[in-house]
Amino acid sequence: MNATPNLQSIQAAEKKLLLNTYERNPILFVSGQGVHLRDENGNDYLDLLSGIGVSGLGYAHPAVEEAIAKQSKRLIHTSNLFFHEHTAELALRLTEISGLDRVFFTNSGTEAWEAALKLSRANAGRLRAQGRTIGTKFLALHHSFHGRTMGSVATTAKEKYREPFMPVMPGVDFVNDVADLRSKFSSEVCAICIEPIQGEGGIHPISEEFFREARALCDSTGALLIADEIQSGMGRTGKWFAYQHYDILPDVTTLAKPIANGIPMGAMLCTNAAAESITPGMHGTTFGGNPLACAVAIAVIDTIKRDNILAHTNETGAYFHDQLTQLAKRHDCVTEVRGKGLMLGIEINSADLAQRIAAQMMERRIIINRTSETVLRLLPPFLLERQHVDTAIKAFDEVFTAALAGAAPAGGKANG
Numbered sequence: 001m002n003a004t005p006n007l008q009s010i011q012a013a014e015k016k017l018l019l020n021t022y023e024r025n026p027i028l029f030v031s032g033q034g035v036h037l038r039d040e041n042g043n044d045y046l047d048l049l050s051g052i053g054v055s056g057l058g059y060a061h062p063a064v065e066e067a068i069a070k071q072s073k074r075l076i077h078t079s080n081l082f083f084h085e086h087t088a089e090l091a092l093r094l095t096e097i098s099g100l101d102r103v104f105f106t107n108s109g110t111e112a113w114e115a116a117l118k119l120s121r122a123n124a125g126r127l128r129a130q131g132r133t134i135g136t137k138f139l140a141l142h143h144s145f146h147g148r149t150m151g152s153v154a155t156t157a158k159e160k161y162r163e164p165f166m167p168v169m170p171g172v173d174f175v176n177d178v179a180d181l182r183s184k185f186s187s188e189v190c191a192i193c194i195e196p197i198q199g200e201g202g203i204h205p206i207s208e209e210f211f212r213e214a215r216a217l218c219d220s221t222g223a224l225l226i227a228d229e230i231q232s233g234m235g236r237t238g239k240w241f242a243y244q245h246y247d248i249l250p251d252v253t254t255l256a257k258p259i260a261n262g263i264p265m266g267a268m269l270c271t272n273a274a275a276e277s278i279t280p281g282m283h284g285t286t287f288g289g290n291p292l293a294c295a296v297a298i299a300v301i302d303t304i305k306r307d308n309i310l311a312h313t314n315e316t317g318a319y320f321h322d323q324l325t326q327l328a329k330r331h332d333c334v335t336e337v338r339g340k341g342l343m344l345g346i347e348i349n350s351a352d353l354a355q356r357i358a359a360q361m362m363e364r365r366i367i368i369n370r371t372s373e374t375v376l377r378l379l380p381p382f383l384l385e386r387q388h389v390d391t392a393i394k395a396f397d398e399v400f401t402a403a404l405a406g407a408a409p410a411g412g413k414a415n416g
Helices: 007-017 062-072 087-098 109-129 150-154 159-165 178-184 208-221 291-306 309-330 351-363 386-405
Strands: 029-033 036-039 044-047 102-106 137-141 172-175 189-194 224-228 252-255 266-270 334-340 343-348 369-371 375-378
Touching (some): 044 386, 087 102, 087 266, 109 150, 109 189, 109 224, 150 159, 172 178, 178 208, 291 309, 309 334, 309 343, 351 369
Parallel strands (some): 137 172, 137 189, 189 224
Antiparallel strands (some): 029 036, 036 044, 102 266, 252 266, 334 343, 343 375
């Protein structure tokens, strides 16, 4: 490879060396600042995706940079055979903001979800040892997405993620609505798996009726209610956790994406009662909860608190949602605008049109992506301002008009 970053040389090297798992956009980013990314040619892109919901504090945030620099000079890794100063400190912050009691640190969201599934099975085994009647099945939702590892894939509804790896873990049923949940729930179920807002499934908030029924059913047998907050947690919806919008506490929740603003990290949180099921040697991790990741996550949480970012996310998210709703009234191709805070989805009436719109927004140097075929997904950094929303709305307005007319709009920089 050349010493100076070059898109063509990197593309050629990746084609030869990397496993073919992603259809990448032909753009090479070399730096970022705030809510913008910069490519190799010095062009700035307004990032409304934040690395698929990861860079909550944007790019080059001073608190994140300071935490990385300070901790990297002291200690990056020790293993979980020993103590370091940041695990309990971070766990305390997470339990305080979540309402849960115990934490297990991981390297990613899918690992956090695997830990939650294992905890559910272990909890059921503990209850059976006490004479309770409880099985090993899981109930998950249609349109769910919980990750890429085998247990996560098994609890993910979409066939395109499951079919290549069949047979996946057995004992998972999928439910559509409250009636379906009631009919499929029994003492054979060890956990109900919920995304309070489905991300990959199209930015669908769960109904309060469904959430409350799931909580009641779990309470009736001792099954665990698991809330997957990997995409919706850590302030993205205007609260620390999306389940807090419902005033319902799960037994288990999972985190990742923005928890350390790009340093790989995840976490599973649970109640004291659920935690009783895990003893030393039953589960573990080599890298999870290392000093560097914990130090950065502490800085992220402290910055969100200090700078009142939850309130900002609420205000900016409400403004963005309102502007998108007004936009939908002007364009018949938009059938619905959904979401909370800065987790928003724009439903388009055609998969082909949604794909063209996403591509044309990229041509205008505004980063979004398409999920569930017809949904334009917006997961911008929490630092997004109204001026950035206005830039995006203007571009959407022009792109929708041009796309419906069958013409490609002229590109333009997104430095607003």
